[in-house]
Amino acid sequence: PGEGASVSHLLGQPVVPAESFTAAGDGWRQHPASMKNQGEWAYAAGINRFVYHTFQHQALPDSLRPGMTMGPYGVHWDRNQTWWSMSDAYHRYVARCQYMLQQGRTVADILYLAPETAPFAFRAPASAYAGNHPAMPDRKGYNFDGCPPSMLYKAEVKNNLIVFPGGATYRILVLPDFKTMTPGLLEKISGLVRNGATVVGLPPEKSPSLSGYPECDQTLQALVQELWGAGEAPETLATRDCGKGKIIWGQELRKEVDNLYPHYDITARILAGQIPEDFHAEGNVRYTHRTLNGADIYLVSNRSGKPVSEQCAFRITGKKPDLWHPVTGKMRALPEYAEKDGQTIIPLKFDVDEGYFIVFRNKAGKPESKINFPEKNLLLTLTAPWTVSFDPKWGGPESIVFEQLTDWSQNENPGIKYYSGTAFYRTHFDCPSNENTLYLDLGKVKNMARVKLNGTDLGVVWTAPWQVDITKAVKNGDNELEIEVVNLWANRLIGDEQLLDNEKRYTFTTAKHYSKKSPLLESGLLGPVTVRNVK
Structure with missing residues (x-):
């Protein structure tokens, strides 16, 4: 994207x-x-x-x-x-x-200029990405955009920042390691530098166009000498002042070319002399940042595939952080944070694949606790048998008792083993008197669930943490619990492949996706189902 x-x-x-x-x-x-x-x-x-x-x-x-x-x-x-x-x-x-x-606009520090050639697909330096998934690389702490040459003509400089009419703002312009550039584009870059912009890159050698040839190459070289001077590029990075702005260049840029651009570490080192990273964590959390009048919005998301705790640094000071959770819609203040070296440091916790928004405003919401993530302590584990109702229309038994929670695909009953669809789990449990916030934790679910407690619909649970707040629905003493669980189509489709051609099938599709030897998918409520309290 x-x-x-x-x-x-x-x-x-x-x-x-x-x-x-x-x-x-x-x-x-x-x-x-x-x-x-x-x-x-x-x-x-x-x-x-x-x-x-x-x-x-x-x-x-x-x-x-x-x-x-x-x-x-x-x-x-x-x-x-x-x-x-x-x-x-x-x-x-x-x-x-x-x-x-x-809302607002995306915050990015680096603007990579694409070369004047066609066809061309912008590829940022591979070193500008983090994470272990090659198909889903995440941006590092200094975010970036790519700029087609034709769009750079719309840019201007305000307070030493490169600004576009739509509001996009960047701290540095990085040139591609490309030998050609039209005089018109370099003249635009020259104007940006003289008005205060910082440009990183080596000079072009000639124009790619025959328009005005050979004078175009002479014009280009005159502009190059104005910006970079007449000498050879220094071995290490050097800064050359030009008007209100500056050119940063050197052979080091060419020695570590990464998809036509300097290695990210070089660019980050340049920016670090001006400003800290927009976001920093120790490698498990991705981010994006948008800014608008009176607020800054960060999406932070756990990409590790496991629960993590991180000290996350945000390039924001003087504002108070809230956590807005898109799964539940709940918003709360984060009381634990500190400001240091131009950043706000917040201890955050994430469950598997969990992501949420950190919103910075002058006035925060109401905190629910004195700490950001209070512990949810085990109060009781549900061990009573479950009465489970499947839909006979799709081959399942109308009612059966599970003494313990197990995977449907491992059941000896073919109506359960090959079942696809919804099943209702029902049981009772006694809850001791408790004045704290209570959560029902479903443990492992394959694949989605709806929870009802004492007739109150508490909503759908579809991702980690597999929990619902039961505080307002739970009663002291006996409680009636119903969990509606749904799995995927695969098992019923595979089950139908076991049948002879003249036997009645439960499913119909216009394309075949499975054979009778295809592996079944784990299904059902696997638990353990527990009640947890927050003091």
């Missing part, structure tokens, strides 16, 4: 849409939790409106499910998904994220 997001930022376009979650051979394996990490990677990369691939029109009767497909393509984002009735919880999360990320 680098090019599209960059151009949107330069234009001041608040909405950056993209085809999202494009897939082939998915076979209904994806669900909101499995897509969350990739989605927040896209948000951090600058996308703020998902266009799902694909939303297949389902024109067939409801008895013919999963129904119509686009062959093997897409994540099947349509009403025939097993979990579609619970998808509103995920869609509200997406709506909250996208609304937040369409």
Whole structure:
């Protein structure tokens, strides 16, 4: 998404849409939790409106499910998904994220200028990215955009910053290691430097155009001498003052070329002399930052695949931090933070794939505790048997007792082993008198769940932490708990492949995705289900 997001930022376009979650051979394996990490990677990369691939029109009767497909393509984002009735919880999360990320403008420090050549696809230095996933690299602490040469003509300089009409603002312009540049573009760069801009790069050697040849090369060289001087490039980085701005150059830039640009560490070293990183953590957290009148918004997201605690540094001072959680919609102040060297340091905790917004304003919300993340202590574990009801229409038993929580795909009953759809788990538990905030923790869920306690619908749980606040619904003594759990289509499709051609099947699709030898997917409520309290 680098090019599209960059151009949107330069234009001041608040909405950056993209085809999202494009897939082939998915076979209904994806669900909101499995897509969350990739989605927040896209948000951090600058996308703020998902266009799902694909939303297949389902024109067939409801008895013919999963129904119509686009062959093997897409994540099947349509009403025939097993979990579609619970998808509103995920869609509200997406709506909250996208609304937040369409406010104000993106903060970036580095503007990489693309060369004047065609065809050309902008690629930032590989060293400017962090993370261990090659297909989903995350930006390091100094964010960046790429700039087509034609758009640089719209830029001006304000307070030594490069500013575009739409509001996009950058601290330095980095030139590509490219031998050609038109005199007109270099003249524009010269004007930016003389008005206060900082430019990093080596001088071009000639014009790529025959327009005005050979005078164009002479004009270019005259501009080069004005900006870089007449001598050879120094071995190490050197700064040359030009008007109100400066040129930073040296052979060091060419020795460590990375996708046409200097290695990120060189650029970061230059910026570190002026300003700290916009965001810093020890490698487990991705980010993006937007700024608007009176507030700064950071999305921070755990990319490690495991729970983490991080000391996160934000390039903000003089404002108070709130945590706005897009999954729950809850907003609360963070009482633990400190300011140091132009940054606000906040201790943060993340569950698996968890992300949320840190919002800095002059006035914070109300804290829920004296610490940012109070411990949720184990109060009790639910050990009573569960009465589980499957839908016989899809091959499951109408009622069965589970003495303990187990994976459906490992059950000896083929109606459970190959079941796809919704099942209701019901049990009772006694809760001791407690005045603290209480949470029901579902443990492991495959793949989504809706919780009802004493008849009160507490909502859908679709991602970590797999918890709901039960404080207002729980009673001292006996409590009636119902957990509606839904898995994916794969197991029923695989089960139908075990049948002979003349046997009645439960499912229908317009494209075959599984064979009878395909592995079954883990399914159901696996727990342990516990009650936890926060003092």
